[in-house]
Amino acid sequence: xxxxxxxxxxxxxxxxxxxxxxxxxxxxxxxxxxxxxxxxxxxxxxxxxxxxxxxxxxxxxxxxxxxxxxxxxxxxxxxxxxxxxxxxxxxxxxxxxxxxxxxxxxxxxxxxxxxxxxxxxxxxxxxxxxxxxxxxxxxxxxxxxxxxxxxxxxxxxxxxxxxxxxxxxxxxxxxxxxxxxxxxxxxxxxxxxxxxxxxxxxxxxxxxxxxxxxxxxxxxxxxxxxxxxxxxxxxxxxxxxxxxxxxxxxxxxxxxxxxxxxxxxxxxxxxxxxxxxxxxxxxxxxxxxxxxxxxxxxxxxxxxxxxxxxxxxxxxxxxxxxxxxxxxxxxxxxxxxxxxxxxxxxxxxxxxxxxxxxxxxxxxxxxxxxxxxxxxxxxxxxxxxxxxxxxxxxxxxxxxxxxxxxxxxxxxxxxxxxxxxxxxxxxxxxxxxxxxxxxxxxxxxxxxxxxxxxxxxxxxxxxxxxxxxxxxxxxxxxxxxxxxxxxxxxxxxxxxxxxxxxxxxxxxxxxxxxxxxxxxxxxxxxxxxxxxxxxxxxxxxxxxxxxxxxxxxxxxxxxxxxxxxxxxxxxxxxx
Amino acid sequence: xxxxxxxxxxxxxxxxxxxxxxxxxxxxxxxxxxxxxxxxxxxxxxxxxxxxxxxxxxxxxxxxxxxxxxxxxxxxxxxxxxxxxxxxxxxxxxxxxxxxxxxxxxxxxxxxxxxxxxxxxxxxxxxxxxxxxxxxxxxxxxxxxxxxxxxxxxxxxxxxxxx
Numbered sequence: 001x002x003x004x005x006x007x008x009x010x011x012x013x014x015x016x017x018x019x020x021x022x023x024x025x026x027x028x029x030x031x032x033x034x035x036x037x038x039x040x041x042x043x044x045x046x047x048x049x050x051x052x053x054x055x056x057x058x059x060x061x062x063x064x065x066x067x068x069x070x071x072x073x074x075x076x077x078x079x080x081x082x083x084x085x086x087x088x089x090x091x092x093x094x095x096x097x098x099x100x101x102x103x104x105x106x107x108x109x110x111x112x113x114x115x116x117x118x119x120x121x122x123x124x125x126x127x128x129x130x131x132x133x134x135x136x137x138x139x140x141x142x143x144x145x146x147x148x149x150x151x152x153x154x155x156x157x158x159x160x161x162x163x164x165x166x167x168x169x170x171x172x173x174x175x176x177x178x179x180x181x182x183x184x185x186x187x188x189x190x191x192x193x194x195x196x197x198x199x200x201x202x203x204x205x206x207x208x209x210x211x212x213x214x215x216x217x218x219x220x221x222x223x224x225x226x227x228x229x230x231x232x233x234x235x236x237x238x239x240x241x242x243x244x245x246x247x248x249x250x251x252x253x254x255x256x257x258x259x260x261x262x263x264x265x266x267x268x269x270x271x272x273x274x275x276x277x278x279x280x281x282x283x284x285x286x287x288x289x290x291x292x293x294x295x296x297x298x299x300x301x302x303x304x305x306x307x308x309x310x311x312x313x314x315x316x317x318x319x320x321x322x323x324x325x326x327x328x329x330x331x332x333x334x335x336x337x338x339x340x341x342x343x344x345x346x347x348x349x350x351x352x353x354x355x356x357x358x359x360x361x362x363x364x365x366x367x368x369x370x371x372x373x374x375x376x377x378x379x380x381x382x383x384x385x386x387x388x389x390x391x392x393x394x395x396x397x398x399x400x401x402x403x404x405x406x407x408x409x410x411x412x413x414x415x416x417x418x419x420x421x422x423x424x425x426x427x428x429x430x431x432x433x434x435x436x437x438x439x440x441x442x443x444x445x446x447x448x449x450x451x452x453x454x455x456x457x458x459x460x461x462x463x464x465x466x467x468x469x470x471x472x473x474x475x476x477x478x479x480x481x482x483x484x485x486x487x488x489x490x491x492x493x494x495x496x497x498x499x500x501x502x503x504x505x506x507x508x509x510x511x512x513x514x515x516x517x518x519x520x521x522x523x524x525x526x527x528x529x530x531x532x533x534x535x536x537x538x539x540x541x542x543x544x545x546x547x548x549x550x551x552x553x554x555x556x557x558x559x560x561x562x563x564x565x566x567x568x569x570x571x572x573x574x575x
Numbered sequence: 576x577x578x579x580x581x582x583x584x585x586x587x588x589x590x591x592x593x594x595x596x597x598x599x600x601x602x603x604x605x606x607x608x609x610x611x612x613x614x615x616x617x618x619x620x621x622x623x624x625x626x627x628x629x630x631x632x633x634x635x636x637x638x639x640x641x642x643x644x645x646x647x648x649x650x651x652x653x654x655x656x657x658x659x660x661x662x663x664x665x666x667x668x669x670x671x672x673x674x675x676x677x678x679x680x681x682x683x684x685x686x687x688x689x690x691x692x693x694x695x696x697x698x699x700x701x702x703x704x705x706x707x708x709x710x711x712x713x714x715x716x717x718x719x720x721x722x723x724x725x726x727x728x729x730x731x732x733x734x735x736x737x738x
Contacts, residue, residue, distance in 0.1 A: 119589055124600045128643040131588070148643060183738065184585055184646040309637035312630070 001173040006135030007036035007166035009174050010099065013142035015042040016176040019070050021061065021437055022046070023054040027074025028114060029101025032166035046437065046466065049458040051078050053430035055085020056456070059094050060394055060434030063417045066221065068095035068149050069434065075101045076114030079160075080121065084424060086156045087125040091421025092242060093219055095154035097145045098122075102131070102162040118160045127155030132165045136172050143177045152187040153307040154219055188306060191323030191331065199277070199302040199319045200335045206275035207347035208298075208354075209235045212258065212287075215242030215420065216280020216305060220325035223247070223413040226279065229333050233343055236355055238266035240281050241405055242420040249409025250389070255355065256364070259287040260558045261402040264363035264567060264575075267556070269355055270296055271565035278303045280325045283315040284421075294563035304328045363556050363569055364406055369549065372523040376400065376475045376548040379527065380407035383445065383473055386531045391443040391471075392417060392435045396428035396452030399481035400474075402554040404447045426455030429472065433459060436468045443535070446472045450504055450545075451480045460514035463541050471535060472543045477550040478504060485553045489568075511543035521546045577606070578632050579651040579658060579728045581736055582621040582639060586612055590644040594621060597642065603627065603635050607660075607703075607725030615738075618646065622727050624703075647736060655731040661698070662706045663688070665720040666713055668695040676713060683709045694719065 004012060010033055014022065023046045026034045037045050048054045051073045058069025069089075073082045079100040089096045103112040119129045128148050130141050138161075145157040203209065211233075217226050223246045230237045230247055237247050238258040247254055256263030258270055270276065276299045281287070283303075288295045292314050303317035304325060311320040321328055366377040380403050383391075393408055395401040395418040410416045417435060419427040432446040453474055463470060475481075478501040487495050508518025517540045521530045527546070534542040559566040559574070567575045584590050591610060598605050603625060610621040625635060632650065639645050651658070668676045669692065680687060680697050683705065689696035699709055703726055710718060730736070 120592065123589075123593060123596050129589075182643070185643050307641070309634065309641055313634060 001175055003171040004174040005032065005036065005166065005168045005171050006132070006138055006161070007032040007168060008039075009135060009138040009172075010142065010161070010166065011036045011040060011043055012174060013139045013176055014070060017142060017146050018067075019043055022070040022072050023048055023057045023434070024072030025051050025054055025074065025078060027078050027101065029075035029103060029163045030072060030166075032163065032168055033072065033099075033101070033161075035168065036166075045072070046462070048430065048462050050456065051081035052085050052426065053433075053456050053459045053462070055082050055096070055098065056088065056424075056427050056430035057434035057437070058096055059085060059089045059427075060417055060431030061438045062089070062094050062096060062434070063431070064392055064414050064435040065438045066414065068097055068146060071096065071098040073098070073100050074114065075103055075118070076116045078114075079116055079118040083122060083125065086122055086158070088419050088422045088424045088427060089156045090125045090127070092215060092419065093154050094156070095149040096156040097149050098156060098158045100158060100160050102160045104164045105133070105162045106164070108162065118158060122158050125156070126158050129158040129160065131160045132162065135165050135167075135170055138165070139174065139176050140180070143180045144182065147180045147182075148185060153216075188308075188322050189324060190327040191304065191321040193331070195319055195321045196328060196331050197335060199321060200332055200339065201341065202275055202300055202302060202319065203233070203277055204336065204339065204341045204343060206235075207344055208272060208274045208351045209233070209277065210269050210273040210275075211235055211237040211277045211279065212240070212270065212281055213237065213243045213246050213279040214240040214281025217243055217246040217325050218413045220280055220306065222280065222325035222329050225326055225329035225333065229329055229336070232333065232336060234348060236269055236352070238262065238270065240287060240420075241418070243281060244405060244416045245410035245413040248411040250411055254409075257405055258564070260289070261406065261554050261556065263406070264361050264556055264569065265355055265358040267558070267564040267567060268358045271563055272354075273299045275300050275302065278305075278317075279329070280305060282310045282313065285314070288314060289558045289564060289566070290561050291563075296564070361569070367552070367570070369524060372525060373549045374521070374524050374527055374546060376403050376477065376552055377407050378524065379473065379475055379546050379548060380404050380447070382528050382531050383447070384408045386528070386535050387443055387445065391415070391445045392432070392439070394418070394428050394432040394435060394444065394446050396446070396448040397423045397425045398449045398452055399477070399485065399552075399554050400447050400449045400452075402482075403475065425452040428452060429456050429459050429470070432470045432472075433462060433468055436470055437466075444468075444470050446470055448472060448474050449481060450474055450476045450478065450507070457510070460511070460516060460541075464515045467539070468541060469537070469539050470541050472541070474507060474543065474545050475548050476507070476545050477548050477552070479550055481550075482554070488553065507543055507545040511541070516541040516543060518543045518545065576628070577624060577626050577652070579622060579624050579656070579726055580636065580639070580648060581651050581728060582623070582648040583613070583646040583736060583738075584610070584619045584621050585644040585646060586617050586619045587644055590619070591621070593642050593644055594639065597638055598625075601634070601638065603631065607723075609725040609727050622725070624726050646738070649730065649736050651728045651730060654734070656728050657731060658702055658726050658728040659700055660703050660706055660726045661700045661724045662709075663696060663698055663722045664710070664713075664718065665694055665696045666717045667693060667719060668717070669693045672717070676717070679709070679712050683712070685709065
């Protein structure tokens with residue numbers, strides 16, 4: 001058995017856990033750990049320029065690969081800077097392990113230099129946290145942290161390690177535990193068979209069914225099963241913002257995204273459905289609209305989720321099924337295939353006819369542009385064409401995020417990477433870095449706005465250091481577009497602190513200052529050509545600054561306090 | 576409705592703060608809280624009382640169960656149970672009042688555990704209602720200081736909350 005210090009144990013344990021890349025930033029409390037990193041070559045460390053970016057990069061890596069993202073930060077400001085990224089991962093149930101340095105054990109509580117109570121400050125936004133007391137504990141803590149982060153409903157786990165625990169002078173025998181058992185933590189494996197049978201009966205008897213699936217299907221590796229089930233039944237399906245790609249976005253059974261900026265047909269179908277099968281989705285307020293009493297008034301709700309607390313939290317489930325999405329979908333498929341009960345084809349035909357009528361409304365039609373002004377929606381459609389629908393799209397937060405979700409159909413899971421729950425501006429670029437590290441040859445795109453981008457642009461330097469050929473497509477409307485849209489619609493057009501056109505940098509030059517390439521697009525006629533040029537630069541990071549119509553709004557948009565059928569469809573139309 | 580939720584908790588640093596934090600984070604109420612190690616020193620038993628409709632209580636128990644440090648829990652109010660709370664109360668007691676207060680304490684099966692010329696300190700155990708009843712019987716004007724432990728409880732019969 002090897003004799004290792006706490007710092008060495010940590011890195012060795014990460015390797016034994018299958019980790020090959022971590023994102024971090026050094027500082028006093030983690031110097032012993034960084035020295036241990038220096039002396040090995042199994043775990044690669046990526047130096048970011050801000051701890052928030054380390055967490056988002058690890059998050060992007062996790063979303064794209066399904067493997068946990070790993071972060072290493074120092075105590076105090078390093079730890080607090082990581083909080084936004086941890087909260088982002090927590091809200092979207094992303095597996096992540098964050099290792100934070102802490103001041104020496106004997107200094108804890110003394111307001112020491114760079115001391116902060118990381119376990120305390122992170123508590124509401126982690127699945128669990130540990131503080132290491134002794135180097136001998138480290139292998140088991142790492143094992144437990146990864147076990148908790150990756151099983152059940154995934155989430156971030158923090159390990160806080162006081163500096164003395166990683167002391168290179170204290171060497172102890174190292175062995176990585178093969179398994180972990182915790183009496184207070186267990187994971188629901190499969191769903192209740194009786195409940196599944198009941199759900200299948202209701203589902204097969206449905207006259208106006210809708211399948212509504214969320215991020216849980218992607219996290220739970222259930223996309224293939226969901227696709228099989230949906231095609232087998234021939235039912236319409238809609239995805240949440242987090243669930244896009246779980247079912248092929250170009251398939252005719254797909255109604256588009258639902259919710260606040262969902263399609264007319266998806267929201268109408270939900271409202272008039274008689275059976276809603278919710279899978280790995282949590283009926284959150286951006287889906288149900290604010291008054292849940294008006295939500296799906298005629299529908300029986302069948303709800304599959306691995307987290308019992310998600311079931312009947314906002315909308316009461318008629319048939320709740322707690323279990324892993326994959327296990328439950330597999331059982332459902334078997335039951336459907338062997339059942340004598342068949343789908344009500346006649347009613348389904350009538351239902352599809354109704355849905356096709358709603359589709360004819362063409363709610364995502366791009367408004368006509370005059371004088372060569374570029375509509376933001378056109379940029380996303382062009383991006384889809386140029387990337388042949390086969391890129392990883394990492395989005396920031398705002399109008400561009402909604403346009404991307406609406407206009408870039410995803411045929412595969414893990415291709416749409418965005419901060420859905422927390423809505424973290426500044427997520428896009430570091431997430432695209434994480435994706436590019438995971439898949440160096442893939443096209444990693446950051447769709448952003450000039451507002452979000454400025455929240456983590458320091459990562460240009462990281463992209464240069466590691467030669468990441470990310471393509472950044474900025475829908476530049478010279479304002480905080482989503483804020484401005486709400487101010488237009490609800491505050492009489494009073495743009496309180498949502499505009500800054502006069503102080504924007506020259507984004508092309510800014511990219512060049514960091515050694516990257518900047519391209520500016522101002523006219524509709526040059527959009528496609530210049531986008532193609534940008535994507536042809538395979539080994540360069542390119543920032544594509546697209547000046548878009550600053551007056552454009554995201555539609556459809558749910559009417560506050562209404563039902564799902566209540567939407568604003570354009571500046572002049574409502575349902 | 577008022578519920579008494581009893582929790583077996585890992586006796587780990589920070590475990591209690593996770594429970595308390597959950598309540599404030601999700602806007603749930605804690606009316607009383609009591610916690611101490613059990614005969615197995617790796618476990619603490621925590622009893623809390625809270626108020627809410629069925630939906631809220633269901634969410635509370637589900638979220639408590641999700642905490643990694645929570646081993647098991649039971650909503651005692653779902654079945655027959657014994658609940659007790661201990662109170663130490665210091666009251667003004669001089670002259671003719673003394674006999675009256677002593678008599679009231681006897682009726683409530685309280686014990687005088689300390690006294691001065693002008694005060695009694697009385698120990699009283701029972702349901703929270705009973706303790707409230709004693710305070711109003713004594714009369715709030717006589718009460719100088721009240722210390723209550725919060726509710727502790729256990730199921731009736733052979734049912735046990737254990738590993």
